[in-house]
Amino acid sequence: MATxxxxxxxxxxxxxxxLDDSAAVRDWLREKLGLHNLLQAMELEFGKVRFFCTAAMTTTDDHRVHGSIAPFVDWCLNF
Structure with a gap:
């Protein structure tokens, strides 16, 4: 799941x-946002679930893709 x-x-x-720790993002989604039921359903349905925080923007200094995108894309391509 990508936030x-x-x-x-x-x-x-x-x-x-x-932001770079799947377990920390999962806990935040469950506890702070109250998405316990959604996360439980995802984990039961898909088995392997990882949680990401992403920003679809470029960096201000060199206009490169935000650093949060690479780990997400890497996980998707290697899954």
Whole structure:
């Protein structure tokens, strides 16, 4: 599961403490956003689930893809 708009969540202090840790993102989704039932259904249905925070934007200094995209794409392509 990818949570997009991470740049906006970080900017407003609403993002999980560890953006690069699947377990931390999972806990944030369950506890802070109340998505326990959705996550449980995903885990039962798909078995292997990983949680990502992503930002579909470019970096301001060199206009490269945001660093959060690479781990997500890598996981998708290697799944």
């Amino acid at each position: 997009s708009k991470t740049d906006l969540l970080v900017e407003r202090g609403l993002a999980p403490d560890r």
